[in-house]
Amino acid sequence: MPKLIKNGAIVEDTSPEVLDLEQWLDCEERASRAVILEPGETLAPLLEHLNEIPLVMVNFPTFMDGRGFSYARELRDRGYTGEVRAVGHFIRDQLTYLGRCGFDAFQFDDESLLEPSLESLSDFSEYYQASINQPSPLFRRRA
Amino acid sequence: MYVYDEYDQKILDERVDQYRGQTERFLAGTLSEEEFLPLRLQNGLYVQRLAPMLRVAVPYGLMNSAQLRTVARLSRDYDKGYVHISTRQNIQFNWPELAEVPEMLAELAKVQMHAIQTSGNCIRNTTTDQFAGVARDELVDPRPYCEIIRQWSTLHPEFAFLPRKFKIAVCGTEEDRAAIHAHDIGIELVKNSEGDVGYRVIVGGGLGRTPVIGVEICAFLEKQHLLSYLEAILRVYNQHGRRDNKYKARIKILVKAMGIEAFRESVESEWVHLKDGPTTLTDAEIERAKSFFTEPAYAEFDNTPDAELSAKADADPIFGNWVKRNTVEHRVNGYRIVNISLKATGYAPGDITDDQLELLADLADRFSFGEIRSTHQQNLVLADVPSNELYTLWQILQKAGLATANIGYLTDMICCPGGDYCALANAKSIPVAEAIQARFDDMDYVYDLGPLELNISGCMNACGHHHIGHIGILGVDKKGEEFYQVCLGGSQAKDASIGKILGPSFRQEDMPDVMEKILGTYVDLRSEDEQFLDTYRRVGIAPFKEKVYA
Numbered sequence: 001m002p003k004l005i006k007n008g009a010i011v012e013d014t015s016p017e018v019l020d021l022e023q024w025l026d027c028e029e030r031a032s033r034a035v036i037l038e039p040g041e042t043l044a045p046l047l048e049h050l051n052e053i054p055l056v057m058v059n060f061p062t063f064m065d066g067r068g069f070s071y072a073r074e075l076r077d078r079g080y081t082g083e084v085r086a087v088g089h090f091i092r093d094q095l096t097y098l099g100r101c102g103f104d105a106f107q108f109d110d111e112s113l114l115e116p117s118l119e120s121l122s123d124f125s126e127y128y129q130a131s132i133n134q135p136s137p138l139f140r141r142r143a
Numbered sequence: 144m145y146v147y148d149e150y151d152q153k154i155l156d157e158r159v160d161q162y163r164g165q166t167e168r169f170l171a172g173t174l175s176e177e178e179f180l181p182l183r184l185q186n187g188l189y190v191q192r193l194a195p196m197l198r199v200a201v202p203y204g205l206m207n208s209a210q211l212r213t214v215a216r217l218s219r220d221y222d223k224g225y226v227h228i229s230t231r232q233n234i235q236f237n238w239p240e241l242a243e244v245p246e247m248l249a250e251l252a253k254v255q256m257h258a259i260q261t262s263g264n265c266i267r268n269t270t271t272d273q274f275a276g277v278a279r280d281e282l283v284d285p286r287p288y289c290e291i292i293r294q295w296s297t298l299h300p301e302f303a304f305l306p307r308k309f310k311i312a313v314c315g316t317e318e319d320r321a322a323i324h325a326h327d328i329g330i331e332l333v334k335n336s337e338g339d340v341g342y343r344v345i346v347g348g349g350l351g352r353t354p355v356i357g358v359e360i361c362a363f364l365e366k367q368h369l370l371s372y373l374e375a376i377l378r379v380y381n382q383h384g385r386r387d388n389k390y391k392a393r394i395k396i397l398v399k400a401m402g403i404e405a406f407r408e409s410v411e412s413e414w415v416h417l418k419d420g421p422t423t424l425t426d427a428e429i430e431r432a433k434s435f436f437t438e439p440a441y442a443e444f445d446n447t448p449d450a451e452l453s454a455k456a457d458a459d460p461i462f463g464n465w466v467k468r469n470t471v472e473h474r475v476n477g478y479r480i481v482n483i484s485l486k487a488t489g490y491a492p493g494d495i496t497d498d499q500l501e502l503l504a505d506l507a508d509r510f511s512f513g514e515i516r517s518t519h520q521q522n523l524v525l526a527d528v529p530s531n532e533l534y535t536l537w538q539i540l541q542k543a544g545l546a547t548a549n550i551g552y553l554t555d556m557i558c559c560p561g562g563d564y565c566a567l568a569n570a571k572s573i574p575v576a577e578a579i580q581a582r583f584d585d586m587d588y589v590y591d592l593g594p595l596e597l598n599i600s601g602c603m604n605a606c607g608h609h610h611i612g613h614i615g616i617l618g619v620d621k622k623g624e625e626f627y628q629v630c631l632g633g634s635q636a637k638d639a640s641i642g643k644i645l646g647p648s649f650r651q652e653d654m655p656d657v658m659e660k661i662l663g664t665y666v667d668l669r670s671e672d673e674q675f676l677d678t679y680r681r682v683g684i685a686p687f688k689e690k691v692y693a
Contacts, residue, residue, distance in 0.1 A: 039386075064181060064264070066304025068379050073301050077416060091178050093165060101298035123161045126153045128294045130421040137421055138150055138294070139428040 003114055004085070004107040006122055015055055015085075015105065021046065024053075036087070043074055050080045060088040060105070062086040069101045076102035076132045092117035092126050096124050100131035144514055145290045145435045149254045155252050158259060159300065162186050162404045163245035170242060185265055185303065187243055187258030189566070196564065197236040197244055198261040199251060203271040203289040203313075204232035204517045208504035211515060213254045215500035221247050226500070228385040228485060228493040230557060232312070232517040233272050237564055247510040259297055266296035266377070270651045272320040273280055275438060275527045277474050283315035283332035283340050287370065287432035289380055291424065295370045296555060302377050306384035307392035310349075317637075321416035322519065324357045324639035327394045327612055330374060334361065340366050343478045346376060346406070347398030350605035354641045355395040358403050360410065367424045375414035375424060379406070379538050397690075406635070439512040439527055444477030444604040455534050462537050468590075470533065481511075481532050483540065484547040484555060488580040491573045492558040493521030510536050519608075520557055522550065553595045554580045557608055561601030562616060562625070568601035570618025570625035575599055575654050582655035588655040592662060593674045594634070600619055613676045614661065615642045616654070627654055630659070632679045643684050646692055657691055664690045 014057040017033050024035040025045055034055035035046070046053070048081040056070040056075060072084045085100055085105035095106060095117060109113060147155070165182050168174035174182075182269045187198040188404030199214070214234055218226050223241055227235040239247060251257055260267055269292045271285045292311060296302075302309070312323040315332035318458055325327025329345035342364040347358025363371055376579065380394045383401075398406050471480040483503070486492050489600070495503075503523065510527040510532050518524060528536060540546040548553045553602035559565065561572030583589055598612025602619075609615030611633040619626050633642030649657050662675075664687050669678045678685075 012451065064304055065180065065386060066306075067266075067304070067382055067386075069301045069304065070378050073378075074416075082479055089527055093161075093178075093182055094304075097298075097300040124154065124157045124298070126150055127155070127300075128297055129299055135421055139291075139431070140421065140425065142148070142431075143149065 001112050002107070003116065005121075006083070006085075006105040006107055007116055008118070015057075018057060025049075028050060037068070037071055039065050041073060046075075047078055048079060050075070053080065053082055053084045057085045057087045057107075058079070059084060060090040063090045063094060071098065072098070072102035073132070083135065090140070092120040093123075095120045096122075100129075100133055102132035144207055145202075145286075145432075147390075151255070151294075151639045152252075152449050154298065155255070155257055155259075158186075158257065158260075159245065159248045159252050162248060162599055166242065166245050166576075174421075176467075181304070183241075184263035185250070185260055186244075187261035188241070188581055189262060190241075192410060194238045195241050195244070197239045197247065197258060197611065198203070198229065199234045199236070199256060200261045201234055201256075201517050202293045203269055203275070203286060204273050204519075205286070206517070207254075208507045208515070209281055210254045211500050211504040211507070213250060213256065214499040215504070217247055218500070219497045222350040225494050225496045225537055226519050227491070227525065227560060228495065228517050228521045229521050230608055231261075231268050231517055231519060233268055233559070234517070237560075241480060248382075248622055255634075263303075264307050265303050265311075265363070266299060266305075266309045266311065269293055269296065270321055270326075270337070270519055271310045271446070272316055272525065273316070273469065273524050274480055277478075277480055278316055278320075279472050279474050280317040280362075281315055281474070282334060284433075285313040285315040285321075285332055286294055286436045287429065288315075288330070288342075289472045290311050290432050290435065290591060291369065291428070292373070295422075301374075302381060305377070305381055306386045307389060307394075309380070311373075319635070319639075322611065322635040323610070324640070325635060326357065326560060327666065328373065329357050330369075331519060333365055335491075336671055337439050339531045342366070342369060344372065347395040347403070348393040348639075349393050350610050352390050352605075352607055353393075353395065354605070354610040355399065356641065357395075357640050358398070360403065360407050366429065367426075368418060369424055370422045371417040371420060371582070372410075372414060372416050374447075375410045378413050379409045393586050402533060404453065407502045412677065419495070438475075441475050441478065441527070442529060442571060444531075445624060447542070448477045448578075450512070452530045459534075463532060463536055465548040466533060468552070469550045470528075471496050473527070476526075477530055479528050479533060481525040481528045481536065483525065484549055485522050485545075485667045486549055486555045486580070487544055487547045488554065488584060489542075489577065491563075492556055492576050495523070501540070503545075506539065520555065522555070548586070549589065551594045551596075553592055553597055554597060555599040556580075557612065558599040559601050559606035561599075561607075564628055565603055569603070569620035570601050571651070572599045572607060572616075572618055572625065573602040575616060575618075575651060578655050579658055583660065592666070593672075595675050596633075598633070608635065609633070610641045612637065612642065613679070614658070619648055621648070625651060627651060629657060629661070631684055632676065634638055634676060645684065660691045661687055 004138040169179040279326040312321040312326040331343040344361040346360040453640040560575040562568040599605035600609040615630040628648040630642030
C-alpha cells in the first residue's frame with residue numbers, strides 16, 4: 001500500500017476513490033469520495049459542501065506553482081477540517097510553508113523521499129504571520 | 144532603528160540553518176539544480192556570468208555601523224573587497240563562493256542582517272524614502288509601517304511561490320522619493336480629515352518589459368487593515384496572475400487585463416473574509432513599531448551653526464559647493480542630511496570598498512548617531528549630521544574619494560551592474576556610465592544643466608529604472624552586438640511618467656555624443672530656469688529627435 005506523511009508521521013494511504021472537481025460535484029456518493037484540485041480551478045462551488053468532503057487533494061504539477069498554497073489556506077479559513085493532502089511535484093523544502101497554509105498530509109511520488117522529508121517539517125519553530133497551525137500572528141503573542 | 148528580539152533572531156537563525164542544509168544537499172547531489180534554484184534565489188543567491196552574486200537585504204535602506212563593519216569584513220574575507228548598492232537599497236557581493244554563502248549568512252545574522260527574499264518569485268525587500276524621519280516635507284514617518292510589512296512578508300507561507308517577483312514601496316511625504324507608482328504595490332501614508340493615519344494604496348505599477356504606472360485601488364485604508372488588505376491583493380494575484388509567460392506574470396499585467404474596477408472587486412471580495420481577522424493590526428503593535436524610530440538625542444542649537452556654516456562655505460567654495468549639492472535641510476534646526484555620492488568618475492556607480500565602508504561606519508558613529516542609509520539612487524546617506532560638524536566631515540570624505548558633489552545631477556546616474564556582471568544583461572552598462580561621466584567632467588556645465596536623472600539598464604529587466612529616468616538608456620542586443628536605446632521624459636516623482644523611445648538605438652562609442660546632442664537641444668530650448676523634464680514636457684520629443692538623428 002502506498003505511503004504518505006500525515007500529521008507528522010509516515011502512514012499507509014487509505015484514501016477513497018479520487019474524483020476531479022467537476023466529477024465530485026456531480027457525484028451522488030461524494031461524501032465517500034476524495035476531490036482533487038488542479039491549479040486554476042475556482043474553489044467557489046466547493047465551499048458550500050465543505051462538511052461533506054472526506055479528503056481534498058491539491059495537485060502541484062510543478063513545485064513552482066504556488067496556487068495550491070492559497071487553496072489550502074482558503075479551505076481552512078472557511079472552516080474545512082478534513083484532510084488536505086499535497087500531491088504531485090512539491091519539494092520537502094516547502095513542507096513548513098504548506099503545513100502553515102493548512103496541509104496536513106504530503107504524498108510524494110517517490111516514497112524514498114518520505115523519511116528524509118520528515119526532518120523538514122521542523123525547519124522553523126517560530127513565525128511572524130498568522131497561519132493555520134498558529135492562528136495568532138507573532139505581534140499578538142510577543143511578550 | 145528596529146532591533147531584533149529573541150523571536151526575530153530565532154526566525155533568522157532557523158532560516159540560516161535551513162539554507163545551510165539546502166546548500167549541503169545541493170553540493171552532495173541530493174537536491175537537484177532545478178529544485179535548488181528558487182531556494183537559493185529566495186536567499187539572494189544568483190549564479191552570474193563570472194561568479195555567484197549574493198544580495199543582502201537592507202530593509203528600507205536602514206543600517207547601523209556594526210552592520211556596515213560586518214559587510215566590509217565579509218567583502219574582504221569572502222569577496223574582492225568591494226560591494227554594490229542596488230536600486231532596491233540592498234547590498235550586493237559579486238564574487239562569493241556558493242559553498243561559503245551559508246557561513247556569510249551566519250555572520251550576517253549576528254548583526255541582524257540577512258538575504259531573505261532579495262530575489263525569487265516572492266515579496267521582496269520593502270523600500271522607502273531615504274530621508275524618512277528627517278525630511279522636512281514628511282507627513283508620517285514610513286519606517287514603522289515598513290518594519291510591520293517586513294515582518295509580515297518575511298517567510299510568508301502563502302506567497303513564496305508567486306507568479307513573479309513582488310515589490311512594495313512606502314512613502315509618507317509630499318515629494319515621492321520612493322517611486323511608489325513604479326511598484327507592484329505602492330503605499331502612501333496619508334491623514335484623513337480627522338487627522339487619522341491611513342494608506343492610499345496604488346497597485347499594478349512596474350518597470351521591466353512593459354512599464355506601467357500604478358493606479359489607485361484604495362483612496363484611504365484605515366491603518367489597522369494594512370496587512371489583511373495586502374493579503375487580499377496578494378491572494379488574488381497568486382490565484383489569477385499569469386504563470387504561462389514570465390514576461391506577462393507581474394501583477395501589472397493582471398490589473399490591466401482585468402481592469403482596475405474588476406480587480407478591486409476581486410480584492411474586496413477576498414478581503415471580506417480576511418478583514419478584522421487575527422492579522423488586523425493592533426494599536427499596541429503600531430506603537431511598538433514606532434518605538435524603534437523615535438528621535439535620537441538631538442543637541443539643541445541656537446542659530447550659530449548655520450551662521451558658522453555659511454561663513455565656512457564662503458571661505459572655502461569647494462566645501463560650499465558640496466554643502467549646496469550634497470546636503471539637504473533637516474527637520475531639526477542645526478542639523479543637515481548628508482548625501483554621500485557613490486558616483487565618482489572612474490568608479491562603477493554604486494560600488495564601495497571595504498575601507499570606505501569602515502570609514503563610513505566610523506563617521507556614522509561620530510557624526511550621525513551610528514546610523515547610515517542606502518538609497519535607491521545607489522548612494523548612501525548620513526541623516527543626522529550637526530551643521531557645525533559638516534566641514535570636518537567633508538574633509539574626511541574628500542580624502543576618501545567620497546565627496547563628489549553631484550547628487551541629483553547628470554553624473555549621479557542610476558546604473559545596473561549590466562553585462563560586466565549580470566547573466567541576464569544584453570549589454571554592458573558600466574562602461575556607458577563611465578564614458579558619459581568622462582565626457583561631462585566640467586561640473587559647471589553639469590550644474591548648469593540642473594537636476595537631471597539619467598538611468599541606465601543593461602537589459603529589459605530594467606534594474607536601472609531606465610523608463611523613469613528623465614533620460615533613460617537601455618542596452619539591447621542586435622544580432623549579438625550591444626546597442627543602446629534612449630528614452631526621454633520619464634519621471635519617478637508623484638507626477639510619474641514612462642519615458643518615450645527617441646528612435647533607433649546607438650553604438651556604445653556614440654553614446655557620449657548622443658547625450659551631448661540631447662543636452663545641447665535642451666540648453667537651446669529651455670526658458671530661463673526650466674528643468675530638463677519641464678522643457679521636454681513642453682516641447683515634446685521631436686526637436687530632440689531632429690538634432691540627434693540629423
